[in-house]
Amino acid sequence: MAARGPTGVAGSTEPPLPQERLYSWLTADASEEATLSYAEMRARCRAVCVALRRRWGASTNDRLMLVYAPGLELLVAFFGCQYAAVIAVPYYPPVLPLTPLPSVGAKRLLADGLAKVKRIAESCTPHAFLSTRTYVRASWLASKLVREAECSWPPEWT
Numbered sequence: 001m002a003a004r005g006p007t008g009v010a011g012s013t014e015p016p017l018p019q020e021r022l023y024s025w026l027t028a029d030a031s032e033e034a035t036l037s038y039a040e041m042r043a044r045c046r047a048v049c050v051a052l053r054r055r056w057g058a059s060t061n062d063r064l065m066l067v068y069a070p071g072l073e074l075l076v077a078f079f080g081c082q083y084a085a086v087i088a089v090p091y092y093p094p095v096l097p098l099t100p101l102p103s104v105g106a107k108r109l110l111a112d113g114l115a116k117v118k119r120i121a122e123s124c125t126p127h128a129f130l131s132t133r134t135y136v137r138a139s140w141l142a143s144k145l146v147r148e149a150e151c152s153w154p155p156e157w158t
Contacts, residue, residue, distance in 0.1 A: 048080025
């Protein structure tokens with residue numbers, strides 16, 4: 001029997017049970033926040049694959065940095081990279097300040113997180129960065145609120 005992959009049986013063109021739940025994301029109180037069926041996962045992974053190859057010009061074995069908080073979006077991006085035959089380099093995003101006037105500690109946390117992302121990016125030389133729309137918007141807003149050089153996002157990341 002062939003091994004099962006994240007979206008069905010290996011080598012199969014269709015998932016075994018397209019509407020059956022494949023993944024669930026639970027909140028802290030163990031209630032379901034989001035789910036993905038086999039068919040949804042496959043469609044979203046294929047969409048990521050097509051975008052990586054056609055829109056962003058990723059080639060086989062290119063590295064892509066995935067800056068995502070834990071969740072189903074991270075799984076979709078990761079397996080989309082697998083479909084596109086590119087190497088996913090996942091990393092938890094830096095913590096963004098939550099207030100218009102962030103404390104010194106919040107600024108330090110952001111600066112430390114960005115420094116770590118920069119070191120990883122320098123090491124793996126990614127073709128592109130992928131993240132959620134929400135995080136990209138929040139990081140842009142944080143860069144406007146915190147105008148310190150060590151807390152700014154490099155222009156090549158946007």
